[in-house]
Amino acid sequence: MTAVERLLADDADRSPRADARRNLERLVAAARAALAEVGVEVTAQEIARRAGVGKGTFYRRIPSREILLEAVLAEVLAEALAVADRALTRPDPGQGFREFATAYVRLRAESCGVNEALGGAGFPGLDGVLSEIRSRLRQLVERAQAAGAMRPDIDWADVAFVLAGVTTDPHTIGLRADDRQWERNLAVVLDGLSGAPC
Template structure:
């Protein structure tokens, strides 16, 4: 059962569950656009409900944000597990890398939660995410697809580094700048013998 499902499970009436679902959807949107410091008033406004409804249906703003962000991190864990099921280790890793970076690039709150010490308790999902990334990297290295001189712990930092600001040295980033940067990073991670054989 996901953290959001637990929130829904605490509410029996259908109309109350509809309000909780609206608040969850609004919280996801607000976390992406504003970050994890979004207020309960802003979430309620986006959901089209009053602040009283917010607090009648949910234990707290923190509980809602915890559920939304925790579930999103677990979704990233599942993306990594899917990548591990890909018969081609390098293809699986590249697919995960693109999804991981895109989510961080598109969600201010997830980027904050994964990149800083935020007030949310994410130890369990982050531990699982670290383990899945380690398995992805080691699988690629054992297959000869990825350089073996790169510790798995470096890979999350390298992937995160492809996200840029809107401008640098007077240049404006392209809309897909992170994708361009990711191509360069993946080329750098790939084992050299594969470059020369293509």
Template sequence: MDMRAVDRLLSDTPDTPRADARRNLERLIAAARTALADTGVTVTAGEIARRAGVGKGTFYRRVPSLDTLLHAVLHEILTEITTAAERADTDPDPWRGFTEFATAYVGLRAESCGVNDILTTPAPDLDATVADIRDALHRLVARAQHAGVLRADLTWHDIAFVLAAVPTPPSTLGLTAAPDQWTRTLRIVLDGLRPAPDPAQ
């Protein structure tokens, strides 16, 4: 079973941590997640410690290294995507399942530079989780196409690149994107993925 980031980081600790130590670790994880969202995988330990309201000494007492913390947090986020895919796979409506997965997947990409970084160039220790997401997308696309609710002329590779392109830049042509622009863009894209109506009907 996949663990939350805090449990993953504590799994190698021989003793049960004090409540305050666990709270500090949870603060570091929350800070790392927001820092990853804003900055990406180039975020520093000092920036995470500052956001968590702790010193760098506390940072390194709670986690072995910056890489260990970032990978635990990224693994937790990627697991949220695979969980969304599992829910979508069991939805009796293939189109609803596909669109709910697409919304969860694009939403995490739109909100986090770190997720975009790792999905573009997976780290070796996260590659298996990224492969699970890839396999889930393949299944969801095949299921929707088999049901006739997704265009048959597209490959699942096409869908992967289409969904990756949905997250909205902050501005274009001198226009500033609204906070929900990515959801509007996704709705437009999803409409374009539906099969054209049969003119004979």
């Protein structure tokens, strides 16, 4: 279910006017962009400004900032879940895991808000999709291990923390990371996961 559909389902007015639906779509798109750039602390006023609507329009279409953010995060995390499901169908379990890991880390690197939500930013409505992502990650890891494509001495939960650590602060010891640093970090991690145990 998309964020717009989720918000419309919660609305007593199930078939809003075309302009009201367009405003809702603009608010969802603005919230998604603002979440990526600012994170979960983005204000309703900032979202409304980015959508090109007034704060009054925001609250006529959206019950609260938290409900909007949760709907947008649920939509983005459902996309990550779909990537995991596709990865589980790959004939090569190692390749399936690498595809998921790349998409997952890219999502964390490109969206501050998603990174915060995956880190437990406190959206109870996301518990179900987070549980499903954990389940798929476990399946992907165990499948890759059974095929000999991943070290057998690593627990699937360790992989969750390792992938979360691939996205780093933009500065360290006087160095500045570029926008693609996460890809190089991930390559090192994937190499380490697929190598023989020490």
